[in-house]
Amino acid sequence: MDYKKLPKEQLLALLAEEQKSFKKLQKEGISVDMTRGRPCKEQLDLSVGLLDTLKNSDFKSSGVDVRNYGCPEGIKEIRELFAELLGVRAEEVFAQDNSSLSLMYDLVQFAKQFGIMGSTPWNKLPAVKFVCPAPGYDRHFSICEALGIEMITVPMLEDGPDMNLVETIVKNDPAVKGIWCVPKYSNPTGITYSDSVVERLATMETAAPDFRIFYDNAYFIHVLKDTDDKLKNIFDVARKAGTLDRIYMFASTSKITFAGAGIACVAASENNIAELKKRFFFKTIGPNKVNQLAHAIYLKDKNNVLKLMKKHADILRPKFDLVDRMLAEDFAGDEFVRWSKPNGGYFISLDVKSCAKRIVELANAANVKFTNAGATFPYRIDDHDMNIRIAPSVPSLQELEFAMKVLISAIKQARMELVLKKSFAHTFE
Amino acid sequence: MDYKKLPKEQLLALLAEEQKSFKKLQKEGISVDMTRGRPCKEQLDLSVGLLDTLKNSDFKSSGVDVRNYGCPEGIKEIRELFAELLGVRAEEVFAQDNSSLSLMYDLVQFAKQFGIMGSTPWNKLPAVKFVCPAPGYDRHFSICEALGIEMITVPMLEDGPDMNLVETIVKNDPAVKGIWCVPKYSNPTGITYSDSVVERLATMETAAPDFRIFYDNAYFIHVLKDTDDKLKNIFDVARKAGTLDRIYMFASTSKITFAGAGIACVAASENNIAELKKRFFFKTIGPNKVNQLAHAIYLKDKNNVLKLMKKHADILRPKFDLVDRMLAEDFAGDEFVRWSKPNGGYFISLDVKSCAKRIVELANAANVKFTNAGATFPYRIDDHDMNIRIAPSVPSLQELEFAMKVLISAIKQARMELVLKKSFAHTFE
Numbered sequence: 001m002d003y004k005k006l007p008k009e010q011l012l013a014l015l016a017e018e019q020k021s022f023k024k025l026q027k028e029g030i031s032v033d034m035t036r037g038r039p040c041k042e043q044l045d046l047s048v049g050l051l052d053t054l055k056n057s058d059f060k061s062s063g064v065d066v067r068n069y070g071c072p073e074g075i076k077e078i079r080e081l082f083a084e085l086l087g088v089r090a091e092e093v094f095a096q097d098n099s100s101l102s103l104m105y106d107l108v109q110f111a112k113q114f115g116i117m118g119s120t121p122w123n124k125l126p127a128v129k130f131v132c133p134a135p136g137y138d139r140h141f142s143i144c145e146a147l148g149i150e151m152i153t154v155p156m157l158e159d160g161p162d163m164n165l166v167e168t169i170v171k172n173d174p175a176v177k178g179i180w181c182v183p184k185y186s187n188p189t190g191i192t193y194s195d196s197v198v199e200r201l202a203t204m205e206t207a208a209p210d211f212r213i214f215y216d217n218a219y220f221i222h223v224l225k226d227t228d229d230k231l232k233n234i235f236d237v238a239r240k241a242g243t244l245d246r247i248y249m250f251a252s253t254s255k256i257t258f259a260g261a262g263i264a265c266v267a268a269s270e271n272n273i274a275e276l277k278k279r280f281f282f283k284t285i286g287p288n289k290v291n292q293l294a295h296a297i298y299l300k301d302k303n304n305v306l307k308l309m310k311k312h313a314d315i316l317r318p319k320f321d322l323v324d325r326m327l328a329e330d331f332a333g334d335e336f337v338r339w340s341k342p343n344g345g346y347f348i349s350l351d352v353k354s355c356a357k358r359i360v361e362l363a364n365a366a367n368v369k370f371t372n373a374g375a376t377f378p379y380r381i382d383d384h385d386m387n388i389r390i391a392p393s394v395p396s397l398q399e400l401e402f403a404m405k406v407l408i409s410a411i412k413q414a415r416m417e418l419v420l421k422k423s424f425a426h427t428f429e
Numbered sequence: 430m431d432y433k434k435l436p437k438e439q440l441l442a443l444l445a446e447e448q449k450s451f452k453k454l455q456k457e458g459i460s461v462d463m464t465r466g467r468p469c470k471e472q473l474d475l476s477v478g479l480l481d482t483l484k485n486s487d488f489k490s491s492g493v494d495v496r497n498y499g500c501p502e503g504i505k506e507i508r509e510l511f512a513e514l515l516g517v518r519a520e521e522v523f524a525q526d527n528s529s530l531s532l533m534y535d536l537v538q539f540a541k542q543f544g545i546m547g548s549t550p551w552n553k554l555p556a557v558k559f560v561c562p563a564p565g566y567d568r569h570f571s572i573c574e575a576l577g578i579e580m581i582t583v584p585m586l587e588d589g590p591d592m593n594l595v596e597t598i599v600k601n602d603p604a605v606k607g608i609w610c611v612p613k614y615s616n617p618t619g620i621t622y623s624d625s626v627v628e629r630l631a632t633m634e635t636a637a638p639d640f641r642i643f644y645d646n647a648y649f650i651h652v653l654k655d656t657d658d659k660l661k662n663i664f665d666v667a668r669k670a671g672t673l674d675r676i677y678m679f680a681s682t683s684k685i686t687f688a689g690a691g692i693a694c695v696a697a698s699e700n701n702i703a704e705l706k707k708r709f710f711f712k713t714i715g716p717n718k719v720n721q722l723a724h725a726i727y728l729k730d731k732n733n734v735l736k737l738m739k740k741h742a743d744i745l746r747p748k749f750d751l752v753d754r755m756l757a758e759d760f761a762g763d764e765f766v767r768w769s770k771p772n773g774g775y776f777i778s779l780d781v782k783s784c785a786k787r788i789v790e791l792a793n794a795a796n797v798k799f800t801n802a803g804a805t806f807p808y809r810i811d812d813h814d815m816n817i818r819i820a821p822s823v824p825s826l827q828e829l830e831f832a833m834k835v836l837i838s839a840i841k842q843a844r845m846e847l848v849l850k851k852s853f854a855h856t857f858e
């Protein structure tokens with residue numbers, strides 16, 4: 001609805017009415033946390049079988065007792081499984097513990113401390129910059145902030161980052177050392193990179209010889225609908241183009257088995273893996289191989305993982321559908337409220353221009369928590385104050401329905417307030 | 430035996446005889462790996478019950494589902510358990526995944542990148558030095574090498590590092606930022622720090638305000654004999670002296686449950702823990718809390734852990750006894766061959782002056798592998814080429830007996846060769 005077309009009195013009355021129903025919602029005493037893309041209990045229960053897999057096991061992997069020290073690159077079985085899942089070679093997989101974020105952090109920190117394959121340690125350079133397609137994943141941007149890496153915001157389009165811009169930046173500035181990517185079911189916009197974007201990423205000219213694509217393939221197999229987006233295999237393209245060394249691909253079972261107790265890996269060229277092994281030798285006595293073996297046995301192969309992911313989808317889909325349906329009921333065709341309809345991943349991305357902060361604030365007042373507005377942008381600066389990340393996975397359908405009522409009311413109020421502020425500024429001074 | 434007292438011909442005949450029996454050993458086709466302090470299969474089997482602990486669990490810790498994200502400082506139950514075991518407060522425990530080495534590396538890397546509590550990042554200083562009591566743990570020294578930290582070797586005495594030397598170094602040079610300690614059943618010499626050493630460490634004057642004791646309490650509960658060495662609680666001393674911030678204490682269940690799949694922690698002042706939480710926020714989505722909960726349930730409390738450690742001791746003691754007995758049979762009273770008789774830990778430390786490299790080389794030729802001679806010293810420089818670390822935990826008693834025959838023969842040969850070289854240099858030119 002275009003509130004600007006309403007007379008002031010009518011708008012004030014409408015706002016008062018909305019505030020009244022909002023107060024009622026506030027009194028329901030329900031609180032819903034939608035801040036992070038967490039799996040819900042029912043999803044976690046899908047993988048309880050993990051704990052039984054080693055019951056009659058001899059704990060052996062390639063002759064090594066997985067309960068003991070050693071094997072810093074991860075056990076053969078789990079490297080092979082990730083290789084099959086990601087379309088890479090087993091020798092290109094370096095499998096660790098539960099947190100792919102931890103691997104990303106470590107790899108950036110290694111580059112800062114030691115450089116990459118003989119390059120100058122990034123700590124010794126006057127500036128290091130990363131290209132940050134936005135909206136994007138806040139924890140990627142946090143790593144840059146923690147490690148003093150300058151972020152260059154690039155718009156996220158329908159088929160990936162604005163590659164014209166990316167190519168220009170990366171080609172002309174040797175201080176640009178990396179780019180963050182979530183290529184499939186992107187966090188938060190839910191889009192998947194087109195073939196052309198993948199090809200351009202793999203083949204673009206980079207001024208920095210130690211440029212790396214931090215390719216966070218977090219949702220590589222996380223389809224929700226009947227149609228699965230197809231992501232071109234960047235390893236295939238890069239292998240052909242001779243640019244394989246520029247890719248660090250990350251993946252994990254966080255949203256396949258247990259979010260906090262899965263297996264994460266980095267897939268990369270054998271050159272990169274050789275360097276990582278050298279670096280990690282000093283840093284650890286090896287990953288938790290008991291958990292790796294349990295995962296390898298439980299997940300078995302790609303076909304079996306696909307079956308498990310279907311069960312996840314069956315739990316998640318009604319939640320995504322509910323969000324979409326409720327938004328549509330109030331805002332279908334509304335030019336001021338837009339939201340994504342992803343085929344997979346964990347988020348619905350909502351855009352309401354100049355209102356995001358206020359909407360999150362209002363929802364918060366009714367105990368419905370979203371990630372802070374702006375969090376999906378570098379330095380938390382959303383120029384248009386418009387993006388809100390909806391993570392519908394954790395709440396039950398009942399809770400979600402409540403949360404959406406709150407959100408929808410908050411959207412309406414924020415927009416009315418905005419129109420009143422702009423059109424009738426004097427009444428608010 | 431003092432081979433120098435024998436006539437040359439007799440010595441040559443004795444050596445030839447020894448070489449002959451050594452050749453026989455070589456032909457037995459047994460190989461034994463004693464390079465690392467690993468638990469053996471029987472020890473690992475003690476904790477298989479770990480895998481059943483969560484069977485009927487609700488996976489909850491303080492209301493949090495341990496299978497999900499969150500709780501970067503570790504779950505309450507495991508922090509409380511470590512607190513009880515180490516004699517610190519639960520709020521002073523930061524519990525992570527399986528590798529205490531990884532925590533040590535991360536903490537040094539954090540200091541290099543960010544400084545500690547507002548100090549200049551160590552990366553920005555012209556030099557950073559650590560005091561390294563030696564012989565010591567090779568992986569501590571590796572971290573220094575990897576991160577470009579200069580090592581100052583200080584002799585390890587019967588009751589800990591030479592504190593007169595340590596105090597002088599630490600007081601006068603602000604570039605000295607740390608010291609590596611294994612305070613109980615020290616790796617490799619097996620000694621335990623005296624009360625006086627602990628007190629002096631906690632209270633000594635340090636030129637660097639961000640000086641840290643990297644107190645690797647790896648064998649805090651790992652007694653083998655009836656007598657358990659008593660280590661004074663450094664937290665108590667430092668708390669009283671107001672120097673608590675200078676201690677990072679590390680511990681793990683690596684040699685309590687599974688070496689590669691246990692829980693490691695750092696215990697430190699609440700100031701330190703607050704900083705660590707801040708640093709780790711950027712680095713991880715949290716540790717594997719499923720494994721933490723399993724450990725908390727399985728290990729239960731100190732009393733129960735002590736019972737488990739008794740079972741470990743019952744497996745390990747005969748191996749330590751065998752090493753001691755066989756060395757004594759050949760070298761009791763021999764002024765040229767000395768070895769430790771530790772009450773706990775994982776190592777017997779053997780000293781044979783000017784012969785360590787040759788002994789390890791000879792043993793290796795008979796497929797009995799020891800950690801490289803020199804590995805227990807910074808930069809792998811053992812000035813006297815004398816220290817060999819014996820790790821008797823992994824081999825069976827039969828394998829160990831074989832390995833000791835090889836070692837003993839290697840000692841004799843190396844010493845005879847040395848005497849021949851020195852006394853009759855011309856015959857070897």
